[in-house]
Each structure stands twice: as structure tokens, then as C-alpha cells.
Amino acid sequence: MKTIAVIGGGITGVTTAYALAKRGLDVTLYERHRYPAMETSFANGGQLSASNAEAWNHWSTVVKGLKWMWRHDAPLLVRPSPSWHQLSWFAEFVRAIPRYRSNTIETARLAVAARQHLYAWAAAENIDFDLKRKGILHIYHDKAGFDHAAQVTRLLAQGGLERRAVTPEEMRAIEPTLAGSYYGGFYTESDASGDIHKFTVGMAAASERLGVRCVYGHDIGRLSLGSHGVTVEAQGAHRYDGIVICAGNGSRRLGAMLGDHVNVYPVKGYSITVNLTTPESQLGAPQVSLLDDATKLVASRLGQDRLRIAGTAEFNGMNRDIRADRIRPLVDWVERCFPSVSTRSVVPWAGLRPTMPDMMPRVGRGRAPGVFYNTGHGHLGWTLAAVTADAVADAVASAAQQATGRRPASSA
Known part of the structure; x- marks a missing residue:
């Protein structure tokens, strides 16, 4: 598993893309807005x-x-x-x-x-x-x-x-x-305290320097599972070995397409x-x-x-x-x-x-192989994003290692 799609360009999606890229994975980030951090990551309490x-x-x-x-x-x-x-x-x-x-x-x-x-x-x-x-x-x-x-x-x-x-x-x-x-x-x-919007925009730029392809202005129409990974339909169909859903309130709809109940x-x-x-x-x-x-x-x-x-x-x-x-x-x-x-x-x-109803973010694997989540952080998205991004990146890198038999790159 080499190619990974990350859905969502808020604080959790951008930090997840960055953590994955640091581990040597080929990452594409999708965000429906023209810029990162334009919804819940725009003007929170800091x-x-x-x-x-x-x-x-x-x-x-x-x-x-x-x-x-x-x-x-x-x-x-x-x-x-x-x-x-x-x-x-x-x-x-x-x-x-x-x-x-x-x-x-x-x-x-x-x-x-x-x-x-x-x-x-x-x-x-x-x-x-x-x-x-x-x-x-x-x-x-x-x-x-x-x-x-x-x-x-x-x-x-x-x-x-x-x-x-x-x-x-x-x-x-x-x-x-x-x-x-x-x-x-x-x-x-x-x-x-700090400005979440400034941080997320800065991390998005850092991710691009690491090779992440940031695809802005693209709504996700449909996600589908196949024998060779996940297909993302966003102004065309694009196949990836794996996917991480970081889509905030959109995670419920997208998770259902992949067979998961994500009750954000x-x-x-x-x-x-x-x-x-x-x-x-x-x-x-x-x-x-x-x-x-x-x-x-x-x-x-x-x-x-x-x-x-x-x-x-x-x-x-x-x-x-x-x-x-x-x-x-x-x-x-x-x-x-x-x-x-x-x-x-x-x-x-x-x-x-x-x-999420229990106030705990949904972090980790979904039901299908190659499907992962980092979403549902509630009022603590800014506080928790870095550690949950690192955790889900570890899980994805471990799955990639198992699929290829090679050790993933270090996150350092």
C-alpha cells in the first residue's frame, strides 16, 4: 500500500497528510474548499x-x-x-x-x-x-x-x-x-493558545513541500471499495491503495459508503x-x-x-x-x-x-482493508490533532509495511 488519499483539508486532514508524507507514503489530499482550514479550523477559540x-x-x-x-x-x-x-x-x-x-x-x-x-x-x-x-x-x-x-x-x-x-x-x-x-x-x-487557521495553512504548505498533492475545490461525489483499493470520485475517478477520512461532519456520509458507522x-x-x-x-x-x-x-x-x-x-x-x-x-x-x-x-x-457521542475521536482502521479514520474530535480538534494524526499515520504505515514486507520510513 503506497498511495493514500486523505479526505478533508482542516486541521486533522492536513496534519494527517503531513504525518503520512513524513513516513514516505504517496499522499493526495482532497478539500472541497478553495483553501485549507475554511470550516471548523477557521476561527475557533485558539x-x-x-x-x-x-x-x-x-x-x-x-x-x-x-x-x-x-x-x-x-x-x-x-x-x-x-x-x-x-x-x-x-x-x-x-x-x-x-x-x-x-x-x-x-x-x-x-x-x-x-x-x-x-x-x-x-x-x-x-x-x-x-x-x-x-x-x-x-x-x-x-x-x-x-x-x-x-x-x-x-x-x-x-x-x-x-x-x-x-x-x-x-x-x-x-x-x-x-x-x-x-x-x-x-x-x-x-x-x-494560537491561531488554528495560520497553523493549518502553514502545515498544508509544509505538506506540499514533502510531496503531498493538495487538490482543492473538489467535492467527493462517491467512494467505492474494490479488490485493488479505494476509488475516489471527485471530478473524475481516482484509485488509491488506502484512504483516511478526515472530513469532519462529512465523515458520516463518506464512512457509510465504505461500510462504517461514524456517528459524528x-x-x-x-x-x-x-x-x-x-x-x-x-x-x-x-x-x-x-x-x-x-x-x-x-x-x-x-x-x-x-x-x-x-x-x-x-x-x-x-x-x-x-x-x-x-x-x-x-x-x-x-x-x-x-x-x-x-x-x-x-x-x-x-x-x-x-x-462523536462519547466525545472520543474516531481514530484508526475501518471495517474494510485500507480504510482509516481520523475524525470526530469535537471541541478538541485543535488540541488533539497532532497526536491522532501521528497515530493514524502509524496505523497506515504499518498496513503498508505488511502489504509490501518493507519497513516504513521514520516520522522523525
Whole structure:
């Protein structure tokens, strides 16, 4: 197995193509947009956050979803017009609740391991993506939220992540621009933030330098299996020895063509990019990345003149509308927490996170020989992409070795 098609030009597809090319495989990347990273990898919250590894599969999440169903500005919003896909996803979500602890621990382990790959790749390829290695500060308004975070911290520690409780006074020392009154916080010094779009575009260019053929502006019409591999129909039929599906929310449709059930659901998130156009705004915006647990919002400083605020979770199918009543709470949060920051220039965005019901990405082999997946990372695609790309590349390279009897090239 020498020729590999990678479907999807977001963060998971581009890093997968890069990892495969580093192992000496002949890779073609397909992306339906004209450029890489134009959907969920375009304007997310920017956090490389092992500290946000807690799985959502918890009865408290279910209660919040029911309680907030009619609140248009709710952090978690389920639109009351369910489809069969949504209902089946929720059923699998509930069945995964007993695995909440183990999945949280495993996700933390993956997130910690992902860092070495991402930082090494960025350094090797000289990619500037506004990286800030200043940690992430989780902030809590009440004792209940803080106490739950303490329990989560113990799970994260089992996954190899160290984070520490901090007092309101320590919070102000960590991020002096943060206004408001808080019960306490948790600080993870090893976390970071950066611009996912810049990183993905840089990695796509690095992949091309390694010989990856990037085919942009091509929708996948059909995938079919044969005795000699997989045929990709995209402005013509093209045969490959193997395929890796990294197509985000499109993975469900493509997986079905290959005989696999990949139950990703599009969980919509919103973001705003605040342009820091004045010296006062630049001085008044945070340098440390933040997560407000009560509002489910994150903040990341991107360079000198941008502040990214993102979050919320909306279950509304493939709806990509940017709603004013969902954007307004993000702007209000900035004005409340960072009153010196001007919100005169704000760019809104919405993206659909491809999420598996158990909050664990689908990584590895499919049912048919030569079929692999790296998809369904949910809100942690940016955080986990490097390690899952490396894992699936190992699996593909191992299959190639078995097929040819030769040792695959090193990823170093």
C-alpha cells in the first residue's frame, strides 16, 4: 500500500497528510474548499487545552440541556426540532455516561502527548501561528463550579496533566486585566493558545513541500471499495491503495459508503474576533488564555491586535447561520471582563464541531482493508490533532509495511 488519499483539508486532514508524507507514503489530499482550514479550523477559540479534556457525558450536561432548551442565549442549546440523526446521537451520548471518567483521563493523556508533535512540527517547518505558551486560567464564579473543577483536576492528573487551584488574588496576578469578582480558579501552566487557521495553512504548505498533492475545490461525489483499493470520485475517478477520512461532519456520509458507522454530529460553536485597534484595547486585553466555566466561553490573545472569544454548544443540525442573539453574549462578556477593550470592531463567526457521542475521536482502521479514520474530535480538534494524526499515520504505515514486507520510513 503506497498511495493514500486523505479526505478533508482542516486541521486533522492536513496534519494527517503531513504525518503520512513524513513516513514516505504517496499522499493526495482532497478539500472541497478553495483553501485549507475554511470550516471548523477557521476561527475557533485558539486554545491548546489539555485542561479542557473533561468529557461532556455527564448527567449534569443532560439536565442543563433540558433546562436551557428555551433560552436563546444559553451556553448549551438544543433546538427543539430533533432529527433521527440527532436522536440517535443523544442515545449514544447517554450510553457513554458510564465512561465519563475513563474518557476524560484518556483525552487528557492524548492532549498532553499532542504537544510534543505540534511544537516540533511548527519549529521544523518555521510556522508562525501566534503561539502563546502562557497557560490557561479557568475561572469560577461560585463554590459549586470550583468544587466540580477540583474533581475534574484529579481526573486530569491521572492523564498526566498538572493544574493547580488559585485564589482570586493569584488570578489577578496571573492575568491583571481580568475584571470582576470570582470564587477562585484553576491554572494550567503547560497549556497554550494560537491561531488554528495560520497553523493549518502553514502545515498544508509544509505538506506540499514533502510531496503531498493538495487538490482543492473538489467535492467527493462517491467512494467505492474494490479488490485493488479505494476509488475516489471527485471530478473524475481516482484509485488509491488506502484512504483516511478526515472530513469532519462529512465523515458520516463518506464512512457509510465504505461500510462504517461514524456517528459524528455537528455541534455549532460561535466566536468573535475583536480587533484591538487602539493602544488602550491592546493594553486592556488579556495575554493569558481564559476559560469561563459558567458561560462556557474561552478567550485567546492572537498576536498584538486580536482577541478571540469563542464557545457555546448548539445542537441544530448543519445550520451555519450566525445569530445575533448567540453573538451578543460573547460581546457582553468582553465588555464585562475587559472593560478597557473596545468592541467597536468585532468579526462574528460560527463553526460546526464534528463530535462523536462519547466525545472520543474516531481514530484508526475501518471495517474494510485500507480504510482509516481520523475524525470526530469535537471541541478538541485543535488540541488533539497532532497526536491522532501521528497515530493514524502509524496505523497506515504499518498496513503498508505488511502489504509490501518493507519497513516504513521514520516520522522523525
